[in-house]
Amino acid sequence: MAKAKVTPGVLIGxxxxxxxxxxxxxxxxxxxxxxxxxxxxxxxLNLSISKEIGKRSQKVIQEKIDFLQKHGYKIxxxx
Numbered sequence: 001m002a003k004a005k006v007t008p009g010v011l012i013g014x015x016x017x018x019x020x021x022x023x024x025x026x027x028x029x030x031x032x033x034x035x036x037x038x039x040x041x042x043x044x045l046n047l048s049i050s051k052e053i054g055k056r057s058q059k060v061i062q063e064k065i066d067f068l069q070k071h072g073y074k075i076x077x078x079x
Contacts, residue, residue, distance in 0.1 A: 018029035025033070034042065065075050 015025070018026045018033075020026055037045070069075055
């Protein structure tokens, strides 16, 4: 029997479907999904998520800098 292909959209849908109100994963889903991953896989996933959060945070900061500069404020880059 062939396994169904897991696409990014399918994975995101499953994650969203299994979120609590505080946007954390429901414990049953978490134990069933994350419990199957090795420590190395979890660390790699954590690293990838941290990198993505950093990129998005930097994008938000740049948007705010651009907004202030557009309105005549001078922004000095941090040292």
